[in-house]
Amino acid sequence: MEGVSTNSYIDSMKWKKEDDARYADPDERSKLEQEDFFKLLTEQLNMQDPSKPVENDQMIAQMTSFTMAEGITGLSERFDQFASDMTSNQALQASTMVGRKVLVPTDKANLESGAGVTGMIATPQTAQNVKISIKDSTGATVKTIEIGDMAQGTKEFEWDGKMSNGEEAPAGNYSFSVNAQVAGQTEELPIQMHARVQSVSTGGDRGVVLNLKGLGGIKLSDVTEIS
Known part of the structure; x- marks a missing residue:
C-alpha cells in the first residue's frame, strides 16, 4: 500500500499465536523482555536522524528506567513467593494445634458433656465485687460465679459446667x-x-484460620495462649 512505511524488524515482533506458544496467555502479550528492549534500542539508533542523534543521557535514562522496572517486577514476584511460603509454613505449624486448646478474645465458650470451661479476665486496676455471669443460647442466666476482689492484671477462672441448681448444664x-x-x-x-481447635484453614484474606469447636474460625494471629 502506498504511503505506508514498514520495518521488517518491527513486523517480526508482532505476536503470532501460531508461531510462538510462549504467548498463549493474553497477559504475556504485553510483556517486553530485556532482549526485546535492547533490540528496540538498537533499531532506534539505526533509524535516528543523523543530524539529531540521541543524547547519551537520554539513552542511559531509557536503559535505567527499563532496568528499574524489571527489577521491581522481579522483586514483586519474589515477595509473592515468599508470602506464599510463609503462609504454608504457618499452616504446617498451626496443624500441630489441632485437638489442643487456645486462649482467644471472645466472650463465648463451647461446653462439652461432662466437662468444664476455663477463661481469663483482666482489669486495668484493682477491682471489687467481681462477678461472672454465664448465659445459655436463649439468654437465660444459668450460673453466677463470685470472684470477689481482684488486683490489677489478669486472673484465670473455671466453670465446672454445673448450673446454679447443681445440675449439669447441657x-x-x-x-x-x-x-x-x-x-x-x-x-x-x-x-x-x-476453645478447642478442630481444624486449620488457609487461603483468602484472613491467612491461616483456626476452626474452633462450636465457635467458628479465628485468625491464628488472634491467639494469645496455647494450652
Whole structure:
C-alpha cells in the first residue's frame, strides 16, 4: 500500500499465536523482555536522524528506567513467593494445634458433656465485687460465679459446667460477661476464653484460620495462649 512505511524488524515482533506458544496467555502479550528492549534500542539508533542523534543521557535514562522496572517486577514476584511460603509454613505449624486448646478474645465458650470451661479476665486496676455471669443460647442466666476482689492484671477462672441448681448444664455454647466495681463505678471487664481447635484453614484474606469447636474460625494471629 502506498504511503505506508514498514520495518521488517518491527513486523517480526508482532505476536503470532501460531508461531510462538510462549504467548498463549493474553497477559504475556504485553510483556517486553530485556532482549526485546535492547533490540528496540538498537533499531532506534539505526533509524535516528543523523543530524539529531540521541543524547547519551537520554539513552542511559531509557536503559535505567527499563532496568528499574524489571527489577521491581522481579522483586514483586519474589515477595509473592515468599508470602506464599510463609503462609504454608504457618499452616504446617498451626496443624500441630489441632485437638489442643487456645486462649482467644471472645466472650463465648463451647461446653462439652461432662466437662468444664476455663477463661481469663483482666482489669486495668484493682477491682471489687467481681462477678461472672454465664448465659445459655436463649439468654437465660444459668450460673453466677463470685470472684470477689481482684488486683490489677489478669486472673484465670473455671466453670465446672454445673448450673446454679447443681445440675449439669447441657452441652453447647454459652456466653460470659464480667462486671466489677472499678474506682467506684460498675464496669464490664474484658474476657478471653479457651476453645478447642478442630481444624486449620488457609487461603483468602484472613491467612491461616483456626476452626474452633462450636465457635467458628479465628485468625491464628488472634491467639494469645496455647494450652
